[in-house]
Amino acid sequence: MVAAVQNTYQVLQSALRGKLITPDNPGYDEARKVYNGMIDRHPAAIARCVDVADVIQCVNFARENRLTLAIRGGGHNGGGLGICDDGLVIDLSLMKGVRVDPAARTARVEGGCTWGDVDHATHAFGMATPSGIISTTGVGGLTLGGGIGHLARTCGLSIDNVLEVDMVLADGRFVTANAKENSDLYWAIRGGGGNFGVVTSFLFKLHPISTVYGGPMLWHLDQAAEAMRFYRDYILKAPEEMNGWFAFLTVPPGPPFPENLHMKKMCGVVWCYTGPLDKAEEVFKPIRKFGPPALDFVGPIPHPALQSMFDPIYPPGLQWYWRADWVNELSDAAIAVHVKYAAQLPSMHSTMHLYPINGAPQRVGKNDTAFSYRDANWGEVIVGVDPDPANNERTIAWTKEYWEALHPYSAGGAYVNMMMDEGQDRVKAAYRDNYERLAKIKAKYDPTNLFHVNQNIKP
Ligand SMILES: Cc1cc2nc3c(=O)[nH]c(=O)nc-3n(C[C@H](O)[C@H](O)[C@H](O)COP(=O)(O)OP(=O)(O)OC[C@H]3O[C@@H](n4cnc5c(N)ncnc54)[C@H](O)[C@@H]3O)c2cc1C
Secondary structure (H helix, E strand, C coil): CCHHHHHHHHHHHHHCCCCEECCCCCCHHHHCCCCCCCCCCCCCEEEECCCHHHHHHHHHHHHHCCCCEEEECCCCCCCCCCCCCCCEEEECCCCCCEEEECCCCEEEEECCCEHHHHHHHHHCCCCECCCCCCCCCEHHHHHHHCCCCCCHHHHCCHHHHEEEEEEECCCCCEEEEECCCCHHHHHHHCCCHHHCCEEEEEEEECECCCEEEEEEEEEEHHHHHHHHHHHHHHHHHCCCCEEEEEEEEECCCCCCCCHHHCCCEEEEEEEEECCCHHHHHHHHHHHHHCCCCCEECCEEEEHHHHHCCCCCCCCCCCEEEEEEEEECCCCHHHHHHHHHHHCCCCCCCCEEEEEECCCHHHHCCCCCCCCCCCCCCEEEEEEEEECCHHHHHHHHHHHHHHHHHHHHHCCCCCCHHHCCCCCHHHHHHHHHHHHHHHHHHHHHHCCCCCCCCCCCCCC
């Protein structure tokens, strides 16, 4: 680092309560790691912000010094958008406060929380808000891009439960955005990603969901086409308290999985029924009748346990490449493509998920928030994952080929949370007729595009 810039960073450090980590700091290499082991970026400095004042200082510093600025929530973004080369990273990971208001059924969640932090806090009150399917994922990125997970059909997307945010804008102002105050920003941040500022806290609506009836149910791969058709017909008509995402996977070689299934390629559904527990066995009877499953781990389970069930299989540092689409219709022809590529899963961690969003997410209009694909029935993601970089070529090739073969059967578009660097047309396709309104709001609040390390909406 040249001396002049180094001096300026010293000025920034003196204004912060949190630590500023520069390349000469022994913790630098650890601090610049993100979830995806494929990402290897070298920022000039990482600011471990501890409060809103730190965030304001960093935003002002980056703007005044014309620095590239990245915001890191949970660091899970596949394309590594929580980190940058050169430039400054606002790392929110120490801002982890969660305050539950049990009477109002809300939770105020700081911008650096993971979903595990939120589940821990809300479960103590017998409540939950919809998130994703891995508890180490950041609330910040997942929510701002939409948020699809175990509770989507019942409670909506994560953004459908955001009542308000506090945020720091590009000019350093601190504002609140909700239905009444800064309502244009409130509209934009519900799907528009980190384009509009640094969200320092979210206010989420909570639901009385504590123990659900859920878990994985697996079938052998030779039943895949039949299982997919059964699942499609079932979930499209299922009551909204039933959630269940379909997957192709390879069974990990260890407990709790039975030895005869270790390393077997299989298909399955991870269920999450939020209705009355005493009705669950009855509700699951027709599901269990189909098959019957080769493995059935479905039963009463605390919501945070379901939410963190797959964390150990997907620790940070794996090589991660994915492609996603929205799906309206799961035709028999599309199922045939799925079955072909499922048989070729290139590694134990590689997988394909179909997350249903028919139900509560579809009760919000497609122009009511920035998130556009309210008419889709599923979010589909194909994920090539392996611990060893030597296998990247194979996992990436499988992901791309599978995605390309299926894309013609999709609704088009993209999900900003499940993209790599796929170009501006894919970003526009994610927002469809909401893009123009987003670009106007971007021009109003961030005319110089300070917040551009994201799926970028150009001002
Ligand atoms: C293992 C795994 C499981 C996942 N499961 C799901 C799932 O079930 N459902 C789902 O919808 N998605 C899922 N995702 C995708 C996830 O939503 C995105 O990767 C998301 O970007 C992660 O958010 P983050 O805060 O962890 O990421 P980061 O890498 O920290 O940030 C991602 C983007 O969000 C911005 N950002 C983050 N926090 C803030 C903030 N507070 N203010 C402003 N901008 C911010 C960043 O600038 C960056 O552009 C998963 C990802 C992984 C790797």
